[in-house]
Amino acid sequence: MPATCYGTHTSEALGTFATLLVKDPTALEDARGLLDAELAAIDAACSRFRPESELRRACAAGGRPVAVSPLFAEALSVALTAARLTDGDVDPTCGQALANLGYDLDFGSARRDTGVLTHPPVPGGRWREIELDAGRGEVTVPDGVLVDLGATAKALAADRAAAKIAASTGCGVLVNLGGDISVAGGPPAEGWLVGVADDANFDTTTASVAAGQVVTIRDGGLATSSVLGRAWQRGGVWLHHIIDPRTGEPARSCWRTATVAAATCVDANVASTAAIVRGEQTVGWLRGLRLPARLVRRDGSVVRVAGWPGVAPRGSGA
């Protein structure tokens, strides 16, 4: 598959990388504009680190209703649905848990501070108390709850951007936001070629990632969650960003990385995040949902679920 026929662009956004592939290189400029606008809007609405974001305003309102934009309402709605579909394993009310673990600024800052933690873990579970009045455009976050949409907002941005770009330019597109991939429009004849990795030693452009496997996808989304990527050290203990809502601490999972394919990037992201939290139960859960997944155990062994392809034998053609 000649990669050079794509229009490609990689930049930094949402504290990670954003890679854009368009089937028609002449559509790249328009596609970049649409992607940048979508990312800026999501960041302004959903960032836990921007004091002026809608998320921060809603969390600082002391339990009173706050007017929000349709975009923030949609992002929160998606996060609450994710919590409901995973029985709370993907919980948007784990923001304070992350903050108490030292992830209270952007990730670069969190990684630089290696001091001992001073605050106790804060379990989640309060997502049931959040009220969303979509008609009025109002959100009520319980006093003391810090919402974190990191698990789903990035995937939502990928889905929204890909859909907008495909609709506007009429060509096939792939959007990759820090490993959360969404495709829309007509794919290349061979499908979109995507590497899947659980390598922790890479920069933010994926240029140096050693893929454990390469697959092709034609629709929907693909997402990877891992305890390796966003990990930091406090008081001599390694921590990561996937929180077990029941304890408020990093999930102690048998999996170090989970990659899931689904109908949308959001669904894939929700499933891959929940897969880490659920541990051994994940295999049966994903199989029941018919979600193709590649799970990597702590020792590096790989489990393929629900039709995730094996590695093609050497010398096989298209």
Place this chain on the structure above:
Amino acid sequence: MRDRYQDSPGETRDASVRRLGRLTWRATQLGTLAAVGFAVVFAHKAPAETTSVQNSPTATPTASATPAASATPSQHTVTRAHVTSSPTRKLAVAQPSAPAAQQAAPTTVATTPQLAPPTTPPAPAPTTATPAPTTSSASHGGG
């Protein structure tokens, strides 16, 4: 003194038959009255209950997962940790800003929403392919 049980067997039998007849008649009267009473009560209650069902939140044309929400007269969908998308939805197509009426899906109310698989599952890449132009992996940053 003659023992009453020493009356003639015929008189005793007749008296018993009369008592039994009276008891049977009274039981029949009571049963009829009870049946009429039930019928009257049912006739009054049934229409009220039917009305109640028609007014119940689940019968309103909304797809809200929160019965109280869809009962709001203003058509606003107030949700408490619930979203207003159709239960058969894909997460990414949740449309909380759309009017509740537009999300009506009465036949899907009882359906359990799920994370949906892709239309086409991932396939192995041909080994003759060029290196993948992008990768799904654990990411730094974000939040």
